[in-house]
Amino acid sequence: MHDATDMETPPRQGSVPVGSAWRIERCAALAWPAAVTEEREGWLLRHSPGVTRRRSNSALPPPAPVRSIEPVERFYRDRGVPVRVQISPAEHHRELDARLAGLGYRVESGVAVLTARTGDVVAATAPADTAPAVTAAEATREAVTPAGTVAAMAREVVTRADAAPAGAAGSVPVEVAGDPGGWLAVFADLDGHSDSETVGREVISRIAGPAAFLSVSQEGRAAAMGMVVADSGWAGVFCMATRPDLRRRGLAAAVLGAGARWAAGRGADRLYLQVEKDNLAARALYERVGFTYSHGYHFRTFP
Known part of the structure; x- marks a missing residue:
């Protein structure tokens, strides 16, 4: 015990x-x-x-x-x-x-x-020699129903710097969708849990507020993903995952950058995310782009 x-x-x-x-x-x-x-x-x-x-x-x-x-x-x-x-x-x-x-x-x-200022993450993941461009979705306010459900949002592609280790070059295209649709197949592929399809159907499909479903494809297959949900000035980052053989190429940083840009366009000036305490590699990435420790939690279960 x-x-x-x-x-x-x-x-x-x-x-x-x-x-x-x-x-x-x-x-x-x-x-x-x-x-x-x-x-x-x-x-x-x-x-x-x-x-x-x-x-x-x-x-x-x-x-x-x-x-x-x-x-x-x-x-x-x-x-x-x-x-x-x-x-x-x-x-x-x-x-x-x-x-x-x-x-x-x-x-x-x-x-x-962990929490971060949205602008800090945008700056940390933008190309060093250019100002971050405003995407089409950030320039257009999508329709929202009284219940807070996104009524319409075009699929888009945004590009962010490849924040891989020193020596890496190039940029990573990130696809951002306003509804889970085809993204759920990416989630089932990369999530790595036995209940992925159930979670997609019973949890993700229930999300009512504005949300962005982000993915990166490389070599003809899903390579990385994330999800961002905005609410009352905050935006939560969820479901971050990268295919193991494609790690350390800046894909996760690109997803974070695209998500931060999306969140900024929805009035969220702060980001939060949850990461296992012993996942040191992920924590190092998040800290590199501007996240700092907010608080911790764990679970108590009986029996």
């Missing part, structure tokens, strides 16, 4: 206030919608049958100190699934974490949440 001291002590540089961290988590929950969502005593309870991703089947605590976990346990036990709590921000909910550890909840999956 692990306890609260088993989790990596996060760096403090770049941390944001607790209120901002909680707002990020709320934005992320809306950007990655669960099939069933309920609010009980400040808890955000999420359940998605058939989806194995922890964030789709876990409870997000309120920002105030937690007095009772009974609503959480009842919600998940009524559905016959393990009780899972997302301890976020972990730096703020140490008492809750210790309490769950004492009740036998096991610890899972340490995650770092």
Whole structure:
């Protein structure tokens, strides 16, 4: 059994206030919608049958100190699934974490949440000798329904500098789509999880807010991908993946740059993303283009 001291002590540089961290988590929950969502005593309870991703089947605590976990346990036990709590921000909910550890909840999956100014990422991924060009979609405001669903957005191709290691040259075309459509096939190809098709159908297809679905093709096949969802001045970066044999060619940086340009055009001046704490290669890339540590989270699950 692990306890609260088993989790990596996060760096403090770049941390944001607790209120901002909680707002990020709320934005992320809306950007990655669960099939069933309920609010009980400040808890955000999420359940998605058939989806194995922890964030789709876990409870997000309120920002105030937690007095009772009974609503959480009842919600998940009524559905016959393990009780899972997302301890976020972990730096703020140490008492809750210790309490769950004492009740036998096991610890899972340490995650770092990083944030960046959108303009910093645009600048870091733009060609060194030219100013970033405004894409057609950034110059045209797409129609949005009252519910926030993108009603129409043309597919486009944007180009960003290949931010590969020193010595690499050239540029990477990134395709940006306003609906998942054909992008879901790219997701199923590159995601690498057994439930990829289910996630595409049950999670990604439910996204209501403005979203960009980004992909790079090389050698006639899907090479890299990402997804960006805008909400209330923030934009979340999700589903970043690069085909293993095509890594270190700047593809991920190109996707990030295209996503940042898209987000800037939707009024999002801040970006956030979630990355496993032990994924040092990905964290190095994100830090290189301007992301810094905001807060951490992990899960507690019983039984």
